[in-house]
Every structure is written in structure tokens, then in C-alpha cells.
Amino acid sequence: MSYNKRLDGRKFDEVRKMHAKVGIIKRADGSAMFQIGDTIALAAVYGPRELHPKFLQNPERGVLRCNYDMASFSVTERKKPGPTRRSTEISLVTEKALASVIDLDLFPNTVIDVFIVITQANAGTRCAGISAAAMALAHAGIPMKDMVAAISVGKVGDKIVIDLDKEEEDFEEGATDIPVAMTARGKEVTLLQLDGDVTKDEVMEAIKVAKKGCDEIHKIQTKALKEIYKNE
């Protein structure tokens, strides 16, 4: 079961074409779009604002609340709208991937709401969502110690590849998918999930590859954030 050439002709460590834009939602405090290949994620940030119901408030620090959702038209087979077991899990891991860089101590009793919508899906949606959300948070002026970028790596056949698309994910008996989120400066891993069979060495290799991918994403994020002030 060898995988010598990628289905779409990319190199094994080549990321799909990326595009990012900041400030796409006017009424939100911060917003961003992140596209990687055919996967498009939109993120909107509201807050810090008062949190209701009151029992959810934390008088020591603010609360980060993420909501990940796939639009019903984002996949080939219509997705039933509304939260699912999967989207609840992704909302939670996104929250944990971003919470460590945000200075929540400054806003006790408040909430920062992050809404992520996938408008077009072709694998790697949670990673695109995190990359978009990090930009939206920065655009909302929320104090952050670092930026976060995320990318999926995986094992297809016997090769470690970066940024799998849907076709690769379904390759033969299915690929091993490892979404990784990292901070830009410290290269601290803030998200690491794994679905499939790999050896220890392969995981280490995968994280090394992800580091390179996250660097590329961070460059795109920086450019998009600075671009909004460089018009005219």
C-alpha cells in the first residue's frame, strides 16, 4: 500500500493554495476569512461583553466561547443544520487551542464570543477555523501573547503528508489524520488530535512537518492583518 505520488500532484510537504482576508463582517468586532485549497472558514468575534446567564460568569477571568458550525451547503451531501456531536467537540478543542494565548485576566465576568462557519469544506476544516479565528481575535483588538496557526498532517498509505484533502483522507482504508495547532513564536502545540494508526516516530515526524506548515500560515495571517491598514 504505497503512496508515491499525491492524488492532486502536490509535493508531500506542499500546502494547498492559501488566501486570507480580515474585516469581512462589518457588524462584528473582529472578523476574518481563511481559505486553504477548497476549504473556506469564516470567523467573527464579538466582545468582550457581559456574559448572561450570570452563573456562567467567572469573576477571576473572562470566558472564551467558541462555536464551530458547518453550513448545510458546505459539503457534497447536504448537512442537516444545527449542532452535532462532531461540531460540539470541535468547538471545544478550538476554544482550548486559542485560550492559552489570550489575556483573559483583563476582562473578568465577560465573554469573548467566537463564531466559526465553514462555508465550503474539503478536509482540514477545524484547522482553517482556528487560523481564521486567531486573525479575527487580533482584529477585534483582544490582547494576545501570540498568534495561532493550525494545519492538518497525516499518514496516507505509508507517507507522512501535509494538508490532506478529502480525496486523500478517504484513500484506500482511510488515512491517519493529525490536526495540529501551534503558536507562531514559541511553537507550542495547542491542539493535537489523532485518528488512526501511527507509530511514535511518525507522530514526531508529523509534528515537524506541521511546524513548517504553521510558519507558512502565520506569514499569510500577518500579511492579511497588516493589509487592512495599507490601502491607498
Next chain:
Amino acid sequence: MTGLILNEREIVIPGDKIASGMDYLPGNGAFREEEDIYSLQLGLVSLNGRFVKVIPLTGKYFPKEGDIVIGRVSDVGFGMWMIDIGCAYSAILNMRETPEFIDKGADLSHYYDFNDVIIAEVTKVVRYKDVSLTMKGQGLRKINGGKIIDITPSKVPRVIGKQGSMINMIKEGTGCNIVVGQNGKVWIKGDKVEDEVKATEVILKIEHESHTQGLTDTIKKMLEGN
């Protein structure tokens, strides 16, 4: 390598390294990690002696003592009003801080009711959290008529200009009565709707091009244009 890595007025995003070494100190919007100073926000680098600051370009309003703000009554309580001034927390206006004398036990909604819009001054801020307002002072009152537009709070100084030069120019050019709250809310009232529309256009243009040079001339031309 020690010293400043980025120059003044350069745009930074969270996590950008601004300076290295102990010669500089982190101010607002920046923090130190080991030897280096990094940005905490999306903004412009600013130097004040040895202090490295980041002036935010976006974000919510953070109340400061002495700010004139425009707010909306969101709740009427016992002896005070809650005012929504567009920051993370509601501000409190005590009944003793109004220009009118109010009897104990009077119906407070008789003076300021839900959704009334007021101009007030921030008197006390504790950790951004407890914000107190007063309405005793010149020009502080309930406002009627006109329209309110929202701009980014960090761009308010540009709309006002040096000693109010920009805002006075707009007032003269359009004949409108304009009050700019530090929280990014701008109240515009003119005799004619066209005047208000004109003033709105001009203010939104300033907000959009606040970081460019020669803005005053552009606005002057725009006001004289028609």
C-alpha cells in the same frame, strides 16, 4: 542583537518582537518575555522615552477618567441608571450625579427612561470594571433628535483633531451640531437631513483614512466641494 527592532509608527500584530534587551520597558499593549519585548495587540508602535507602547488600531472602548461619552440607558434601578457606553461593562449613573435635584423615592424613569441617550463624563474607573458617570458639567445632558453613528474608538482623536480643529471645520462646513464621544459614538444634528448626511460622510471618511497624511486638506476640499 539588542535595541529596537521595529521603528515607530510601524504596524504590529500580536506576538511581533518590537525590542530586545533591557534598554526598553514594555508599556501599554506590549509585554516582556525573558529579554525581549513583544506586541500584545494589533496596532502602531509608539515610543515614549524608554517605554515601548502599542497604540491599538481596533478594539472595544476602554473607559478612562475624564472621558466624555455618549451612552444609552439600558436599565433603571433604585437610585441609579445603568448606561451602555459600548465597553465590556455597563456604566453606573448615580441619581446624585444628575443636574436636576431628584427627591428620594421619585420615579427615576421620569427623568431618564430606557433607551434615552445621554452625554456624560466618566468619573471613576476601577480595573475597567466599575465605571461611574456624572452628568454635572458643561454640555452634559440628555439628547433629542439627530442621529448617532459609530466609529472605532481609537480613531476618535483624529476626528476631533488638534484642539478640535477637525471637528470645528466639519461643524462650520455643514452647519451641524456634533458631539464626539470618546467611546466612538458621534451625535450629529443639523437643520436639514442633507447636512447630517454630509457630516456623516465626512466623519466616516476620516475614520477610513485616519492613518494617512494630509487628511485635513482632503476633508477641507470635500466640505467646500458642494
